[in-house]
Amino acid sequence: MIRVGILQPRELYRSGLKCLLAGSQDLAVVLELRSELEALERVAGFDLDVLLVDLAGSLLSAVRRLTHEHPGQNLLILTDRPAETELEMLVRLGVRGFVSRNNSASELIRAVRAVGQGQSFFCPECSASLASAVNLGRRDSGELSAREQLILDHTARGLTIKEIAGVLCLSPRTVEALRSSIMRKLSCRNVMEALQKARQKGLLVD
Secondary structure (H helix, E strand, O other): OEEEEEEOOOHHHHHHHHHHHHOOOOEEEEEEEOOHHHHHHHHHHOOOOEEEEEOOOOHHHHHHHHHHHOOOOOEEEEEOOOOHHHHHHHHHHOOOEEEEOOOOHHHHHHHHHHHHOOOOEEOHHHHHHHHHHHOOOOOOOOOOOHHHHHHHHHHHOOOOHHHHHHHHOOOHHHHHHHHHHHHHHOOOOOHHHHHHHHHHOOOOOO
């Protein structure tokens, strides 16, 4: 059973999300939150597999504080298409997934399941935004992009290119290209060497 918390200020929307998720036998909403303060006070007392944050208004600051004070908590963001820089910032903070309000109910459930199981999930709209962010001037630096870091993490967990593509809603060709970029930035000839060097540089924690 995947234990889910919901952070959404409006009761009507919060109840709608709860009813939608309750229709799946493997999902259980065990915590409902209305504000940043309530989230920070109560999340620690619940063993949540995923916290669904309906990103609206001031809740962006809640995400910043939650990732800082509860770094092990899997966060899934429900949002309109975010700005490229905002999306990349949230990924770097440790957010595990994004799903758009324009997506279907089944897509939201799929996202909750993925993040609740410790995987990453990006809807197509958010993947497009992240791709734009990566293209905004960091390609030639030695620093890994947020998407490259995600692919590195999944590779270290033993996922294949096809599996990573499925998790991140990318094409296998894109995953291959980003893996090549990782190896280039780390000055490595193959994936195993890249993983070893990434651990030495503190980019991976076993």
